[in-house]
Amino acid sequence: MPKREGQKKTDAPRGAGATRDAGEAAVVRTSPFHARTAALNQVQLWSHWSNYLAAGRYQLSDKAEYFAVRNAAGIFDSSPLYKYRIGGPDAEAFLAGVLARDIWACPPGRAQYTCWLDDDGFVVEDGVVLHLPQSRPSVNEYLLTSAEPNLAWFADRVGRLDVRIDEVSDDMGTLALQGPRSRGLLAKLVPQAETLPYFGVTAGKIGGAAVTVSRTGFTGDLGYEIWVDAGDGLRVWDELWDAVQGHGVQQFGLDALNMLRIEAGMLELGADFDSSRYAFNDAHRSTPLELGWGWMFGDLKRDDRAFVGRRALEAEIAGKTSRWAMRGLVLDWQDYDQVYDEAGLIPPKDHTPVIGDSMLYEDAAGAGGAAASGGQGGSGVALGQAGYATSFMYSPMLQRHIAIARMRPDLAKPGTRVKLELTVDHHYEQVAAHVARLPLYNPERKTA
Amino acid sequence: MSTKKTPAKAAKKRGAPASTSLASAKASRAERTYDAIVVGGGHNGLVNGAYLAKAGLRTLILERRHLVGGAAITEELRPGFWFTTFSYALSLLRPQIVQDLELVKHGFMPLLMSSTFAPMENGDYLWLTQDHGQNLKEIARHSKRDADAYEQYGHDLSKVVQALKPLFDQAPPDLFSDDPEELLALTQLGRRFRSLDKRTLHNAVRLLTGSAADFLDDYFESEILKGYLASSSIIGTKVGPRSQGSGLVLLFHAMGEHDGEFGAWSFHKGGNGGFTQVLARAAQAFGAEIRLESPVAAVITKNGRATGVALTDGTEFYADTVVSALDPRHTFLELVDPRELPDDLVETVQRYRFQGTSSKVNFALDGLPRFPALPGREDVFRGFTNIGPSIDYLERAFDEGKYGWYSSRPYIDGAIQSTIDPDMAPPGRHVMSCFIQYTPYKLRESDWDAEQENLGDTVQRTLESFFPGFGDLVLQREVVTPLHIERTVGLSEGNIFAGEFFAPQMFFFRPAPGWSQYRTPIDGYYQCGSGTHPGGCVMGAPGKLAAERILKDRGKGRG
Numbered sequence A: 001m002p003k004r005e006g007q008k009k010t011d012a013p014r015g016a017g018a019t020r021d022a023g024e025a026a027v028v029r030t031s032p033f034h035a036r037t038a039a040l041n042q043v044q045l046w047s048h049w050s051n052y053l054a055a056g057r058y059q060l061s062d063k064a065e066y067f068a069v070r071n072a073a074g075i076f077d078s079s080p081l082y083k084y085r086i087g088g089p090d091a092e093a094f095l096a097g098v099l100a101r102d103i104w105a106c107p108p109g110r111a112q113y114t115c116w117l118d119d120d121g122f123v124v125e126d127g128v129v130l131h132l133p134q135s136r137p138s139v140n141e142y143l144l145t146s147a148e149p150n151l152a153w154f155a156d157r158v159g160r161l162d163v164r165i166d167e168v169s170d171d172m173g174t175l176a177l178q179g180p181r182s183r184g185l186l187a188k189l190v191p192q193a194e195t196l197p198y199f200g201v202t203a204g205k206i207g208g209a210a211v212t213v214s215r216t217g218f219t220g221d222l223g224y225e226i227w228v229d230a231g232d233g234l235r236v237w238d239e240l241w242d243a244v245q246g247h248g249v250q251q252f253g254l255d256a257l258n259m260l261r262i263e264a265g266m267l268e269l270g271a272d273f274d275s276s277r278y279a280f281n282d283a284h285r286s287t288p289l290e291l292g293w294g295w296m297f298g299d300l301k302r303d304d305r306a307f308v309g310r311r312a313l314e315a316e317i318a319g320k321t322s323r324w325a326m327r328g329l330v331l332d333w334q335d336y337d338q339v340y341d342e343a344g345l346i347p348p349k350d351h352t353p354v355i356g357d358s359m360l361y362e363d364a365a366g367a368g369g370a371a372a373s374g375g376q377g378g379s380g381v382a383l384g385q386a387g388y389a390t391s392f393m394y395s396p397m398l399q400r401h402i403a404i405a406r407m408r409p410d411l412a413k414p415g416t417r418v419k420l421e422l423t424v425d426h427h428y429e430q431v432a433a434h435v436a437r438l439p440l441y442n443p444e445r446k447t448a
Numbered sequence B: 001m002s003t004k005k006t007p008a009k010a011a012k013k014r015g016a017p018a019s020t021s022l023a024s025a026k027a028s029r030a031e032r033t034y035d036a037i038v039v040g041g042g043h044n045g046l047v048n049g050a051y052l053a054k055a056g057l058r059t060l061i062l063e064r065r066h067l068v069g070g071a072a073i074t075e076e077l078r079p080g081f082w083f084t085t086f087s088y089a090l091s092l093l094r095p096q097i098v099q100d101l102e103l104v105k106h107g108f109m110p111l112l113m114s115s116t117f118a119p120m121e122n123g124d125y126l127w128l129t130q131d132h133g134q135n136l137k138e139i140a141r142h143s144k145r146d147a148d149a150y151e152q153y154g155h156d157l158s159k160v161v162q163a164l165k166p167l168f169d170q171a172p173p174d175l176f177s178d179d180p181e182e183l184l185a186l187t188q189l190g191r192r193f194r195s196l197d198k199r200t201l202h203n204a205v206r207l208l209t210g211s212a213a214d215f216l217d218d219y220f221e222s223e224i225l226k227g228y229l230a231s232s233s234i235i236g237t238k239v240g241p242r243s244q245g246s247g248l249v250l251l252f253h254a255m256g257e258h259d260g261e262f263g264a265w266s267f268h269k270g271g272n273g274g275f276t277q278v279l280a281r282a283a284q285a286f287g288a289e290i291r292l293e294s295p296v297a298a299v300i301t302k303n304g305r306a307t308g309v310a311l312t313d314g315t316e317f318y319a320d321t322v323v324s325a326l327d328p329r330h331t332f333l334e335l336v337d338p339r340e341l342p343d344d345l346v347e348t349v350q351r352y353r354f355q356g357t358s359s360k361v362n363f364a365l366d367g368l369p370r371f372p373a374l375p376g377r378e379d380v381f382r383g384f385t386n387i388g389p390s391i392d393y394l395e396r397a398f399d400e401g402k403y404g405w406y407s408s409r410p411y412i413d414g415a416i417q418s419t420i421d422p423d424m425a426p427p428g429r430h431v432m433s434c435f436i437q438y439t440p441y442k443l444r445e446s447d448w449d450a451e452q453e454n455l456g457d458t459v460q461r462t463l464e465s466f467f468p469g470f471g472d473l474v475l476q477r478e479v480v481t482p483l484h485i486e487r488t489v490g491l492s493e494g495n496i497f498a499g500e501f502f503a504p505q506m507f508f509f510r511p512a513p514g515w516s517q518y519r520t521p522i523d524g525y526y527q528c529g530s531g532t533h534p535g536g537c538v539m540g541a542p543g544k545l546a547a548e549r550i551l552k553d554r555g556k557g558r559g
């Protein structure tokens, strides 16, 4: 396995490099780590993520990559994320007004999972914001990530505040080191990682290059993200790669990530919800409460901070008008097997996530609690519909078929029994399932 | 009132010291009384005890050794190096058990063995992975015809497995009973076979009675592919791939699954010992009590009923349900007095074939082996390494075994488990488990105490011939012979399945005609080890099905 082949040609350090190479059409970009990840990509399968080449998997088995993360550690290149550097004397005030979660509770050296809303209280997007450690008291900077471009949306809301917002998506690379061994391995390079708390942020050096390390990730496991200048990408990769050798660490791609994040109950834009900005009707919009983020707003009663969408959110809380509740779903294994057995099929236990709506119905046998008539949900909810699942898979860790689902609030109590509609032999079958709290997989080490 | 007649004084009259110890003896007798006692903390004993405890029985599991697991243990033989001393991979475990006993909660984690690497004697290899398309092309390298046949073979075998799988999850009907329930079960069994298509039924019979070589010859021409597929037809059994009966062993090993994929094997986190630790935690969580270093000498019986057990040190425990999780020889000939049993049962058990023929050689390695045709390639070791490059190779290995000696070029099922689970070895170092055949329990004109290290050398030499430089990597070696298995685990003659897999010892007849339903002739005395249906392997079915029988009997006021 030639290890670092193709290094020369693709060694151009920055993602934007492809655009700059004279004579080469800028069809796709490559991440700052591409020279290394490309050499490791045995299957040569790439998908396009925000115009970047992103590996779906690096080897023949995505499941092997998935297990590496859950049992040792994995490295994921998440450079294609949109990233904004936000600074200036009024950065706090600005973020306090545009982000829905209280940024004042996020001192330097901390990060927050947050979201931003429109005036109607619908979610525009979610992301992680890092409050970068201060090198000098006068320097106060945030790094905000998002899945889609948001610069105009933020810039339009600056008003008279003294804030600088730079999009740095192409100028930085991000590596996620995730899994039970991540702490020990990263601490070899950045000793502060050893004691970095969940959602803590620290500055460090890897291979002489300045890096920011945050204890964040999209796997629901113990894990870290390393933020580097694009030009330092390969240096940092090489140091990290050397440090993890012999520890069962594997690079992992989007396919494994998708499995991990479903188990972890982490929602994905475009899969489990859509941005309110581009929705044509409210059925495609979600409030943060409907997405299960009510915990972000425990402080509203005590705090009068003003932010976009606050009034609508308060009205939703007071009127209990949420149309849905975000929940996990665990399928009844016996019922699942039976449906397939009766059709003469081998019950598939496929870990490949199925993204898309699958209908949930009330359990006619009576789960108790639920109003028999149904129809309490939002507009267009069919009689008897209990909700819908958006991400469905067989979880090797949990040994069950699971899903991320939206439940009618009256059917959202954990333990409530519902029916999930699946297609078996080209017709619909209903399989018993029960509602559970998210995340479905939640190891202690994640926050410990 | 007079204070003279205090109870204490009254007691003193009768001899106080004796009385207090009598009282404490009484208390401790109550403490030593359970609803059910399971003898043997192998995986089947643990499964059985967990189900009984889950059903609310006060359950005691007694294990002779300092750790539970029996043949399924993992031991740190060298600091940082964890060896799967005996059993090393997982597939047949009944998925229901994972759910019923909530094993996920206690750490159940079957890691993926993502490939099989089968080196050939001419330096070439067959490497099968998780990618179906790649596998077909890889097979086509050896035979284009076989790539197509492989699809058909996989489909045909899956159909047979699908048809027979339910038999693993129920007790065999009693052929010899007039009980309407049993007759009904027999009829249902007949109906199941009647409902199969002709091809599947015929394939099933060919596998259950014929040889693996014959079956494979009908599909394939490539020696390496046949050698690899035939390898599972000899595991744990004194048959060669050309022996009648090897088909059954092949089929048995295809009956397992990994996440729904038939015939796929996984490596449990921490080895099968990691798995039995999970089981022990589950059993305890349901309330079962596990007592280590408690060898049972005998089952106590009274008027044809089991009433408890006595340890070798004389300690007694009482219960009206006693379950032996040991093999049939121990269950019927040692734990109870055979004179209490019907002659025909005793005779059958005496004739019951063990003749262990498998060994293990486990290595601590300084690095990964090198295969000359694939220099620097490490991912080929993320799974099984199968040294059985042709049916001839396996059959020749068997020839030597037949005549009472171990194979000079043995069959080896290798697995470098630290590539899958890095917690098994220090960084950069590895553990390699090698399952070896043939190594007959009874050696001609020698014994295993004398031959143990020679076997280790033979295995190492064989590996060296495929992976030059292998010997230089060896930091430590553990040789586990059939005698060692018998002495350590208690499996008679070192038979890994607690009795060979062949038709007269399966299903209706496991372990003996008329005693395939986990009962014994002694009321309240049950059997749940691998010597009962469906048989050996880390599958838990005997433990589970026996628990169902026990609970049913208790419900009826029997047992």
Ligand SMILES: Cc1cc2nc3c(=O)[nH]c(=O)nc-3n(C[C@H](O)[C@H](O)[C@H](O)COP(=O)(O)OP(=O)(O)OC[C@H]3O[C@@H](n4cnc5c(N)ncnc54)[C@H](O)[C@@H]3O)c2cc1C
Pocket (backbone or CB within 6 Å): B039, B040, B041, B042, B043, B044, B045, B062, B063, B064, B065, B068, B069, B070, B071, B072, B085, B086, B087, B088, B089, B090, B091, B092, B294, B295, B296, B297, B325, B326, B358, B359, B360, B435, B485, B488, B489, B490, B491, B494, B495, B496, B497, B498, B528, B529, B530, B531, B535, B536, B537, B538, B539
């Ligand atoms: C070398 C080897 C390799 C194998 N490889 C595999 C494999 O990879 N995959 C697989 O599925 N299967 C494998 N097997 C088979 C499988 O491990 C066994 O069939 C299975 O573990 C047997 O489980 P059991 O609970 O029925 O019995 P055992 O595991 O034999 O358990 C019996 C227990 O009873 C205890 N005991 C014995 N006597 C007494 C007494 N008097 N009082 C109290 N306790 C007592 C023993 O110490 C032991 O713990 C292998 C077996 C061997 C030996």
